[in-house]
Amino acid sequence: MSISTITLADAAATEAAGGRLAGTLSGGMVVTLSGDLGTGKTTLVRGLLRALGWQRAVKSPTFTVVEYYAFSSLYFYHFDFYRFADPDEWETAGLAECFRDDAVCLIEWPERVAAYLPDPDLALRFALPPAADAPGRLLSIDARTEAGERCRRAMIATTGGTRNAG
Ligand SMILES: Nc1ncnc2c1ncn2[C@@H]1O[C@H](COP(=O)(O)OP(=O)(O)O)[C@@H](O)[C@H]1O
Ligand SMILES: [Mg+2]
Structure with a gap:
């Protein structure tokens, strides 16, 4: 599978990249999102x-660990494991039950729970540009499965980011 890196000029470009990803996700997929705070x-x-049409707030799950969103028969679980300290919580909170065929899991700070996570279809990694005062972000898009590869192609296909080499 392949890796691409795109430039996201501003926050709107980051949102647009998420929008391009949205249409290619299907139940059972796992997407990790890595990168500094x-x-x-x-x-x-x-x-x-x-x-996907969600009009209410999208909160960071920094304190709740997981927020969920339902779109008819498809569920989206958005995790943030930054503050995840107690490995037992994976069991007691029943987090494994979120990984199902009718659910897409989007996971911030996957490194914190690496031992529990299934292999992702798509691994996204955010970084600041190399020049300290340069605007925007770099996003590396690493497809690990065929389904993830379809996502990678959708994310690099259209406007909203400049394509870089690799
Ligand atoms: N491509 C971008 N260029 C500049 N700022 C961005 C970009 N994407 C997001 N941001 C901004 O970065 C800040 C942190 O974003 P957030 O998504 O909360 O980060 P994280 O979840 O990685 O901690 C927000 O103010 C957001 O608007
Ligand atoms: Mg966050």
Whole structure:
């Protein structure tokens, strides 16, 4: 499978990238979102959910660990494991039950729960541009399955980001 890197000029471009991803997701898929605090992970998920028609708030699950969204028969679970400290919580909170054929799982800070997570279809990684004062973000899109590969192609296909080499 392949990896692409796109440039996201501003927060609107990050939301648009989420919107392009939205239409290619299907039940059972797992997407990880890595990168430092404030690099745009939640912004991409917000754009994704908005593109699917979600009109109410999209909150960061920093304190709740997981927020969920239902679109007719498809569920979206948005996790943030930044503050996840107690491994037992994975069991007691029943988080494994979120990984189902009728659910898409979008996971911030997957590194914190690597031992529990299934292999993702798509691994997204956000970074600041190399020049400290440059605007925007770099997003690397790493497809790990055929389904993830369809997502990668959709995310790089249209406007909203400049395509870089690789
Ligand atoms: N491509 C971008 N360029 C500049 N700012 C961005 C970009 N994408 C998102 N942001 C901004 O970065 C800030 C942090 O975004 P957020 O999605 O909460 O980060 P994270 O979830 O990775 O901690 C927000 O103010 C958001 O508007
Ligand atoms: Mg976040």
